[in-house]
Amino acid sequence: MKLFVNKTKLIDQLLKQEDTTGSFTITVDDNGKKSFKIQTDKGNDIIIKGTYHLSNLLQEAALLKSETGIIEIKHVKEEPVSRLSRIIKDFYWDKLTRNFDKGNLLKILEDEKMKGEFLRLYVPETDKYALEFHKKNATEFKNVKIETIPENISKELITALNKKPGILSLAYSREKGLSIPFVVPGGRFNEMYGWDSYFIGLGLIIDDKFELAQAMIDNLEYQIIHYGKILNANRSYYLSRSQPPFFTSFLKTFYETYKNRITINWLTQKINTSLIEYFNVWMTEGIRLTPNGLNRYFGEGTGAPSETEQGHFDAIYKIFAKKHRLSLTEFKKQYKTGKVIDQDLDMYFIHDRSMRESGHDTTTRLDNCSADLNTVDLNSLLFKYENDIAYFIKTYFNDAFSYNGKIYSSKDWFEKANNRKALMIHFMWNDKNKCFYDYNYKNKRQQPFNSATNLYPLWCQLCSTQQAKDLVKGQLATFTYKGGIASTGLIKNLSKNMPNRQWDYPYGWAPHQMLIWEGLNNYGFINESQELIYRWLWLIVKTAVEYNGLIPEKFNVNTCTHKVNVEYGNVGTNFKYIPDGGFGWTNASYKMGIKHLNSKYIKHLNELVDPDIVFKKSL
Known part of the structure; x- marks a missing residue:
């Protein structure tokens, strides 16, 4: 059976009768009749009953693309499991997809995170074709500025950009003359987030969204090449901060699923890029590689992170305001302008930025200690990263892969993984409690904190039976x-x-x-x-x-x-x-x-x- 409906009229009638909370939805919190009479295409009345089916009717009406249309009764009465699967595949992924084409530019740039007179889109100066594309698209928007990011991104540049924040452009297809689409975490977001993208990618692959999943990988690669790392998200104030390293995991799942549709040259390029990330982001001594051979998260930059809500750090600021005998308001002002210097507070914010790089923003586990920790989660991910590289080289490149003037075999990467495993067991395995804990390399002891991340070694298959x-x-x-x-x-x-x-x-x-x-x-x-x-x-x-x-x-x-x-x-x-x-x-x-x-x-x-x-x- 089908319903021929007027979209606006049906929505208005449903909400007037059922939406007693004024939420523009129909939920268990509403006290409506929970029963709605409507006519089918056969001319007979049908009664839709219950919160679930009424909300389905409301959703199906909202999904109509024209003012009048057809609603399938089978969709209104669809069982929850199949309905959710269908809605995610057919509608939700599209709703979360963005691109930088002219028709979508303002949608991406206009949000509460933008400050100042202009909406800024930053484009790598080395990506000449993308720069030309974006400048052309922005000509009709007087409040949009296209600015460039140099090839070498310094700490001073990142600090300067905090005064004029903007969105960072992503991959552009010269062949298609279009920006490559990306999927954001949720409806209010306009940027692509680092580790979110891996998990989103798994969902896209399950739903056989081949082109969109590939686009996500292309955009992650673009960030490594042009911004030096997979960013927390593609905003200017995230240039100092990466995210958990899932690039090879995403690449492996995607390629194993679609290798009949992908050339070996494509894979070669992506493996090369993954090695850039591995060596330049994670294995740089003194930044994310610690003296004991294990890794830490480390968010570079100074001061409080830009993305936090108003008042987020007030509990911390009050402690230091009291120390300096200033009011909260005056201390925040003087610290921000550099009139008050406090190394302990500076260090607190380094830890905080490092915590945010972990993706776990925020957690007591990493508060005021993150930059000192070899975490179980990060080192598990890098153990898998190293094994993934070994797998690719052995399986698809005849056990020899050239990078930066050196030929690597799978043995080289299995050795890296095994060395990391030995270090993790030595420093992180707690034989008394029979579990892994984060290790504080500064004070040389484990941090016995019960976190779900302690179970990551199961996922990367680092554990013995x-x-x-x-x-x-x-x-x-x-x-x-x-x-x-x-x-x-x-x-x-x-x-x-x-x-x-x-x-x-x-x-x-x-x-x-x-x-x-x-x-x-x-x-x-x-x-x-x-x-x-x-x-x-x-x-x-x-x-x-x-x-x-x-x-x-x-x-x-x-x-x-x-x-x-x-x-x-x-x-x-x-x-x-x-x-x-x-x-x-x-x-x-x-x-x-x-x-x-x-x-x-x-x-x-x-x-x-x-x-x-x-x-x-x-x-």
Whole structure:
């Protein structure tokens, strides 16, 4: 059956009757009739009942491209699991896709993060064709300035750019005469984020979005070549900060899936670029490589990060204001202008920038210590990076790859990985607690903090079989809650003056879920992986069913809600009629979870059966 409807009229009628909270959505928080009569194409009336089906009707109306159109009843009454899969594939990825073509330029440049009279787009001066393209597109916009970024990006330049921030351009196709598209994390974002892109890419590959996934890799490569690193995001104030190194992981998954559609020359170029990132970003001594041979995150730059919300650091500033016998307002002013110099506060911000480079912005685990830590997560990622390079060289290049005047074999890279593994076990493995901990190379001791990142060695297959068993037995329950994996264990004795950190307990994020599912599968813990997949998917589906299709950035996995009182809020929760693309890596985690979940659990998901009932007891 079908409905022939007037889009505006139907939306207005639905909201007037059902949206009692004034949210422009239909959710369990509304107290409407939960029943709506509408006529089908056959002339008979049909009654749509319940929050879920009414919100589907509202969404389908919003998706109509013209004022009058057809709504399929099967889509209104579609089961949640298949509906979410379809909506993500057919609509949400498109909603999150951006490009720098003329018709989209202002959409990208106009946001609350831009300051000053002009909207600035920075283009590498070495990319002559892109520069010409962007200058031509900007001619009709009087408030848009196209400026150049030199090949050698100095600390002084980055500092100067803080006074006139802007968006950094991404890859341009001279062949097509178009900028290459990219996918942003959520609807309110206009920039491409580093590690988000890897997880988003996995979702795109599952949905067979070949060209868009390839475009993401091209844009990551562009950043390495023109900006020196894969950036936290493509804004000028992120030029000093990278992100967790997932480039080879993305490349490997993509190439293994689509190698029949990709030339070996394409792969050669990408491997070469990955080596640039490896040596220039991660293996530079004194920056991200520490004297013990392991790595740290290190956000270069000075002062407070530009992207933080107003008042974010006030609890810290108050401590130093008291030290200098100044009011909070006066201290902030004098510190910012350089009238007050405090090396301890400078160091705090170096740690803070390093924490943000880790992607975990922010967490108690890395607060005021990040730059001193060889973290389990970073070194696990680099262990996999080294193994990935070895795999590519052995599998596709006859065990010989030329880079920077040297011929590398797979043995060279397996040796690098094995050396890192030995160092990680020596410095990070805690034999008493049977787990990995971050290692503070400055004070030469482990930091015994329970974080989901302690399980990364399962994902990169660094553990021995016994270590994997010990990790699962001793650590997994620490992070497992009704709705999935929490970022950390319960943290006691937190200062009430500090912000409620979004990468601490009880908040759960898609990347941790995905990495831990795969890590458990790597070592044969299939039952544990299935349970965790179900718990996370149940929370996503439950939220979408009860809240008008909502797919947020993160969840409280203990109370199982998207409603969180935490720094930076929760992206993806504010929209009218239909979610503005969901959230990139949450979308991807859903697609991955459904791909790997045993079919016997799908019926339970559609019926929203409590995971504690499905699995008899919690982990």
